[in-house]
Amino acid sequence: MPKYNLTVNKKKYQIEAEADMPLLWAIRDLVGLKGTKYGCGMAMCGACTIHIDGNATRSCSMPLSALKGKEKITTIEGVGSPATLHAVQEAWIAEQVPQCGYCQSGQIMSAVALLAETPNPTDEDIDAYMSGNICRCGTYDRIRKAIKSAASSQTKVGMNK
Amino acid sequence: MSVVNNRRDFLKISGLASAGLILGIPGLNAAQTIVKLDGVAAALELNPFVMISPSGQITLVNSRPDMGQGSYQAVPSIIAEELEVSLDKINIIPSDGNAQFGSQQSGGSSTVRGLWENLRKAGATAKEMLIQAAANKWKVSPADCYAEDGKVYNKNTRASFTYGELVTDASKLAVPTDPKLKEVSEFKILGKYAKRLDVPAKVTGEAVFGIDIVVPNMLYAVTIHAPSVQGKLVSFNDVKAKAVKGVKHVLTTDHSYPGGKTKAVAVVADNYWAALKASKLLEIVWDNSQITGSINSDQYFADMEAASKKPGVRAEETGDFDAMFAASENTLEGLYETPFLSHAAIEPVNATAHVKTDGSVEVWAPIQGPDGALEETAAQLGIDKSKVKINPTLLGGSFGRKAFMNFMAEAIDLSKQVQAPVKVIWPREEDMTQGPFRPAMMSKMRGIIGRGNSLAAFSHQAIGESIQGQHWNGIQAFRADDWIAGELSMENHKYGFGVHHLSYSRVKTAIPILWWRSVYASNFAWGQECFIDEMAHKAGKDPLKARKELLRNSPRDLNVLDKLESMLASYPTLPAGHARGIAMFRSFSSMSASAVEVAKVDGEIKIVKVTSIIDCGLFVNPDMVKAQTEGNIVMGLTAAIKGGITFNDGKCDQTNFNTYEVMRLQEMPIVDIHIMENQEKPGGVGEPGLPPIAPALGNAIFNLTGVRLRRLPIDLTDVG
Ligand code: FES
Ligand code: FES
Numbered sequence: 001m002p003k004y005n006l007t008v009n010k011k012k013y014q015i016e017a018e019a020d021m022p023l024l025w026a027i028r029d030l031v032g033l034k035g036t037k038y039g040c041g042m043a044m045c046g047a048c049t050i051h052i053d054g055n056a057t058r059s060c061s062m063p064l065s066a067l068k069g070k071e072k073i074t075t076i077e078g079v080g081s082p083a084t085l086h087a088v089q090e091a092w093i094a095e096q097v098p099q100c101g102y103c104q105s106g107q108i109m110s111a112v113a114l115l116a117e118t119p120n121p122t123d124e125d126i127d128a129y130m131s132g133n134i135c136r137c138g139t140y141d142r143i144r145k146a147i148k149s150a151a152s153s154q155t156k157v158g159m160n161k
Numbered sequence: 162m163s164v165v166n167n168r169r170d171f172l173k174i175s176g177l178a179s180a181g182l183i184l185g186i187p188g189l190n191a192a193q194t195i196v197k198l199d200g201v202a203a204a205l206e207l208n209p210f211v212m213i214s215p216s217g218q219i220t221l222v223n224s225r226p227d228m229g230q231g232s233y234q235a236v237p238s239i240i241a242e243e244l245e246v247s248l249d250k251i252n253i254i255p256s257d258g259n260a261q262f263g264s265q266q267s268g269g270s271s272t273v274r275g276l277w278e279n280l281r282k283a284g285a286t287a288k289e290m291l292i293q294a295a296a297n298k299w300k301v302s303p304a305d306c307y308a309e310d311g312k313v314y315n316k317n318t319r320a321s322f323t324y325g326e327l328v329t330d331a332s333k334l335a336v337p338t339d340p341k342l343k344e345v346s347e348f349k350i351l352g353k354y355a356k357r358l359d360v361p362a363k364v365t366g367e368a369v370f371g372i373d374i375v376v377p378n379m380l381y382a383v384t385i386h387a388p389s390v391q392g393k394l395v396s397f398n399d400v401k402a403k404a405v406k407g408v409k410h411v412l413t414t415d416h417s418y419p420g421g422k423t424k425a426v427a428v429v430a431d432n433y434w435a436a437l438k439a440s441k442l443l444e445i446v447w448d449n450s451q452i453t454g455s456i457n458s459d460q461y462f463a464d465m466e467a468a469s470k471k472p473g474v475r476a477e478e479t480g481d482f483d484a485m486f487a488a489s490e491n492t493l494e495g496l497y498e499t500p501f502l503s504h505a506a507i508e509p510v511n512a513t514a515h516v517k518t519d520g521s522v523e524v525w526a527p528i529q530g531p532d533g534a535l536e537e538t539a540a541q542l543g544i545d546k547s548k549v550k551i552n553p554t555l556l557g558g559s560f561g562r563k564a565f566m567n568f569m570a571e572a573i574d575l576s577k578q579v580q581a582p583v584k585v586i587w588p589r590e591e592d593m594t595q596g597p598f599r600p601a602m603m604s605k606m607r608g609i610i611g612r613g614n615s616l617a618a619f620s621h622q623a624i625g626e627s628i629q630g631q632h633w634n635g636i637q638a639f640r641a642d643d644w645i646a647g648e649l650s651m652e653n654h655k656y657g658f659g660v661h662h663l664s665y666s667r668v669k670t671a672i673p674i675l676w677w678r679s680v681y682a683s684n685f686a687w688g689q690e691c692f693i694d695e696m697a698h699k700a701g702k703d704p705l706k707a708r709k710e711l712l713r714n715s716p717r718d719l720n721v722l723d724k725l726e727s728m729l730a731s732y733p734t735l736p737a738g739h740a741r742g743i744a745m746f747r748s749f750s751s752m753s754a755s756a757v758e759v760a761k762v763d764g765e766i767k768i769v770k771v772t773s774i775i776d777c778g779l780f781v782n783p784d785m786v787k788a789q790t791e792g793n794i795v796m797g798l799t800a801a802i803k804g805g806i807t808f809n810d811g812k813c814d815q816t817n818f819n820t821y822e823v824m825r826l827q828e829m830p831i832v833d834i835h836i837m838e839n840q841e842k843p844g845g846v847g848e849p850g851l852p853p854i855a856p857a858l859g860n861a862i863f864n865l866t867g868v869r870l871r872r873l874p875i876d877l878t879d880v881g
Contacts, residue, residue: 001406018406018434025434029381034373035366037557039507040589041437044818047507076366089364096356096784099792100229101363102370102508102557127827134818136507136558137229138795139788140829 005069006031009078019065023057024048026064027075035076035105039134046133049106050075056113058132076105079112088112091150099137107133111147120151211240211287217325219246219311224256224265225272226529228506228556228563229792230847231785232272233359238781239277242350243284243343245308246324248358258535258551266530268564268676270749270845273781277843285340287331294330295322345779345840355782359555371527371554374513376582380409381433383440384425384571384585386416386595388812389456390673392447394424401442402428407435411443414574417567419597419632419673427575429583437588449811454671458501458807461601461670465624469496469605473622473664476641477650480660482607482620489618491610493699497688497871499855500805502599503821504677508557509592514572515582521548522573527556529564541570542577560796561676565597593821594813598806599677600626604688606695609660614700616693616707618660621649623685626670641665648681653747654689655718656711672808678796679848682748683855687873690744690856695869704860705743717841718752721745721776724835725754728772736760739769742860746852749845751777753790755853758830759861766862766877768798770831775850778841790834790850797854799824802875 006013008031015030027036027050036059039047043058050059051074080086085093088111098104107130114121114129121129126147135143212220221240227233237253256262264275288308295313296303305316312321345352362368387394399411407430416425426445430436455461486492512526522542528534531553539546556563568585576583587595602625611617623645630636642665647653649663677683697707705726712718725743735741738761745754758770771794780786803822807814815821859870868880 017432018438020438021432021434025432029432029434032375033366034369034375037370037508038372038586039509040818042589042817042819045507080365085364092364093356093360096360096788098229098357098360098363099231099788100227100506100508100556100558101359101368102506104363105366108364131825131827134507134823134825136505136560136796136823138792138824140795140824140826141791141832142788143826144829 004064004067006067006073007071008033008073009075017064020063022060023050023062023064023067023073024059027059027073033075033077037102037105039103045103046106046110047103049109049133051109051113054113054116056110076109079109086112087154088115088146088150091146091153094149095142095146097139097142097146099139103133103135103137107135107143111143111150114147115151115154119154121147211244211283213287213324213328215325215328217311217323218252219250219324220252220254222256222262223253224262225267225276226255226265226531226553226556227359228267228529228559230267230272230789231357231782232267234355234357235273235781235785236276236280238350238355239273239280240284242348243281244288246311248350248355250311253358255553256531258531260532262532265532266564268529268561270751270847270849274750274843274845277779281342282340285342286337289337289340290331290334291324291327293334294327297330298322351781352779353782354784357785368555370508370557371513371525372508372511372557372586374525374554374584376513376515376525379513379582379584380429380431380579381436382427382429382572382575382583382585383436383588384414384416384427384591385440385443385445386425386591387423387447388594389447389449389452389671390418390595391421391423391452391671392449392811393451394426395446395448397426397446398444402439405430405435405439405442407431408439410579411439412575412578414571414578417570419565419675420634425571427571429575429579433586440588452671454669456671456808456811458601458672458809461668461672462498464668465603466496468624468666468668469603469622471666473624473666474639474641475664476646477661477663479651479658480618482618482660482662485609485618485660486607486620489609491699492608493610493695494605494607495692495695495869495871497604497606497691499602499684499687499873501601501672501807502677502800503593503596503806503815504560504562504599505593505818505821505823506556506558506560506562509587509589510563510568511584511586512569512572513582513584514569514576516542516573516577518580520544521550523550523552524569524573525552525554526566526569526572527554527559527563528566528569529556529559533564534566534569537566537570538573541573560678561680565675589818590816593816595673596806596813597673597675599683600628600674601805602681602684604685606688606692608692608696610696610700614702616658616696616700616711619656619658620662621685621689622664622666623649624666625668625684626674627667628674628676628680630667631674636667638667642667645681645685648748649685649689655715655747656693656708657714658711678793679748679851682746682848682852683800686744686746686852687855687859690746690853691859691869691871694742694860694863708745717776718745721752721754721774721837724837725756725772725774728774728833728835729756740861740865742857742862742864744853744856744860746849748849748852750842751775751844751846751849753849753853755857757854757857757861759858759865761865766865766880768828768830768858770833771798771854772833773850773853774835774837775846776837776839777844777846777849778839779843780836780846783836786836786846787834789846791832793848793850794832794854795824795829797851798858801855801858801873802877805874
């Protein structure tokens with residue numbers, strides 16, 4: 001079986017897997033990070049969203065063979081640290097977004113990528129960027145609010161620097 | 162999250178088994194009458210535990226699995242209120258299905274309303290024992306002591322003991338049988354805003370769902386089921402599947418569907434991807450010839466329509482509706498319909514089981530009821546319940562689906578066959594195509610406008626398959642399904658029609674069905690509430706005023722409507738091209754009323770704003786009530802405007818979120834939610850917000866376009 005070198009949340013892993021194994025299953029079952037979720041397996045729900053070099057990617061639809069080995073992969077476990085949460089995670093807590101919570105790793109990874117690209121998103125930006133992430137529990141209203149409050153807290157931090 | 166998943170481990174860690182106070186609540190041990198998997202039954206009881214270790218660690222048991230509705234916090238909150246401990250200082254562990262915890266089924270929006278009294282008693286009993294222990298130490302009367310924040314204080318000297326310091330003494334005292342409960346005005350936790358304890362772990366990826374369970378040496382399995390659900394397995398070719406690296410076994414397993422059993426084919430591998438990939442290479446021959454009843458949704462709808470032309474089985478009758486209908490000039494009727502729906506929880510069904518060589522079994526699974534799981538597992542393996550350990554996990558959504566545990570049975574059967582721990586995860590396609598589904602139903606509505614334009618007489622004929630009938634064959638042909646009859650009774654809707662008629666026509670189908678968030682209320686509110694509007698319009702009345710007239714003897718419901726009216730009046734005047742509709746429905750002992758505002762934009766209907774009111778009596782945490790109501794708005798709108806489930810040629814047409822769409826963020830309207838505050842008994846929270854959403858939308862579209870829609874789902878791009 002082919003071997004792959006992965007850098008996940010700044011740590012290096014070597015895994016042995018079939019070339020067509022989606023990154024999702026490599027991360028969950030071989031690297032052992034379970035925060036990234038399976039929902040549809042066909043890039044329809046966003047539960048598996050991670051960052052590859054900062055870009056939000058549906059890991060269920062990215063085979064290992066598509067990786068070059070140099071990519072920096074970030075999952076929900078690496079987006080903040082338990083001691084210092086990311087501003088988006090803080091906002092998620094302040095707005096009490098999660099219900100079941102299953103979709104929320106993917107929601108947060110999408111929101112972090114959105115704010116990295118567009119620090120002050122308009123409603124339309126949020127709608128367009130976040131509509132790839134399904135929340136069956138229906139937390140959309142709070143997601144919108146949390147993104148806006150994360151955006152304004154990030155901007156404030158930026159201004160203080 | 163400080164969840165210790167295994168109660169035995171917890172006891173080991175805390176040394177509690179030897180020295181702690183483990184309080185059984187007296188008087189609650191009596192055999193309970195629990196209808197198996199009853200999604201609607203009210204007033205379930207439990208026998209909870211409060212555990213306090215001498216080191217001061219307080220552990221409360223959550224006996225209702227958390228699928229997102231917040232029971233993880235709500236259940237301990239009720240105990241903590243009376244125990245006088247703050248939530249940030251306790252451990253919470255799940256119950257394991259054993260009988261001392263009473264019914265442990267999350268379902269029927271029963272958690273808070275079912276446990277309210279008993280859990281408060283649980284907390285109060287423990288508190289009284291701790292106070293007594295302190296009073297004994299100080300040689301004072303318990304009346305001279307009080308409990309606060311995990312300590313007992315001496316009123317006169319201000320001296321105090323922590324609960325940990327008192328627990329050994331307290332555990333030797335007699336258990337009070339009639340503890341005094343706090344007044345509502347004394348509540349510090351109940352009814353107050355609180356942040357949820359499970360949220361931090363849900364934003365860092367640490368929260369452990371069923372799908373995340375890891376057991377050493379575990380194998381992964383995919384099970385493939387008959388597309389017709391009930392089909393018999395004839396043969397399969399696994400040559401290609403077995404060639405996939407990592408695949409260990411291809412074998413069959415028992416598979417149950419509502420009311421029956423067949424075989425499924427399982428691929429077991431050392432990683433999930435191998436199992437998934439191999440499962441797609443299986444060549445399986447199924448035989449549908451023995452299936453009785455239609456596995457075609459069009460056929461089922463045609464059968465329902467035919468049934469609508471014949472009288473149903475009478476469930477309730479006040480006055481002679483039929484005679485009056487025949488004699489009246491001012492009558493109206495309409496046939497309403499709702500489709501099959503998938504629960505489509507974002508975590509597909511899954512379970513992990515380990516049948517061990519000593520004959521015992523351990524199960525980890527996202528299930529709605531550990532008590533039912535314990536019983537079913539023992540029965541499946543033919544072993545004593547003492548040999549079964551159930552570990553309920555967090556559920557990544559459920560909406561009723563994970564109370565039907567056929568996926569768990571597969572994991573157990575496969576573990577037994579391959580003699581290793583096995584985790585089964587149904588691929589989304591199996592989760593979606595196998596159901597069981599929210600049933601499709603019809604409502605034949607008839608009404609009579611009386612003298613003075615009164616809404617005089619009302620008839621609802623509920624038509625479709627019975628959940629109880631399909632699962633347990635418990636519905637006799639001459640009796641109406643009592644879940645439906647209860648939901649649509651005068652007693653439930655409280656509309657004061659002088660003449661009222663309710664009947665039910667069972668129409669069978671082989672398409673599997675199950676309770677789905679709010680059960681039949683999600684079907685029949687559509688017909689009932691749209692038709693009330695139809696009658697109001699025919700009588701030349703404003704629909705809200707017409708409802709108020711009908712509810713003149715139901716002050717609590719009038720309050721809800723008054724509130725809705727004043728909220729709507731407080732909004733800016735509706736712009737041209739906008740319109741609003743309302744609806745209300747009581748389910749699970751709570752009333753919810755909604756208003757939906759729609760607009761026409763570029764020839765399409767846009768849902769602008771949803772206003773919802775819930776009257777659920779006393780509640781635990783207003784923010785959780787609000788969150789559930791938001792969720793119900795989204796799920797109710799999805800049910801109203803997205804495609805349903807259809808069966809053709811013996812298989813489900815929808816397979817994943819590309820063909821079964823759910824609402825997404827860009828479609829989310831503005832929401833405004835109000836929770837009624839009163840001191841009525843707690844009602845349900847997880848479901849009652851859903852039923853009024855679709856009819857409020859239908860009524861809004863009528864007010865905007867003049868088109869009366871009677872069939873769900875609605876295509877917003879193609880209305881009049
Ligand atoms: S699991 Fe990848 S988008 Fe759904
Ligand atoms: S919180 Fe449950 S699916 Fe989003």
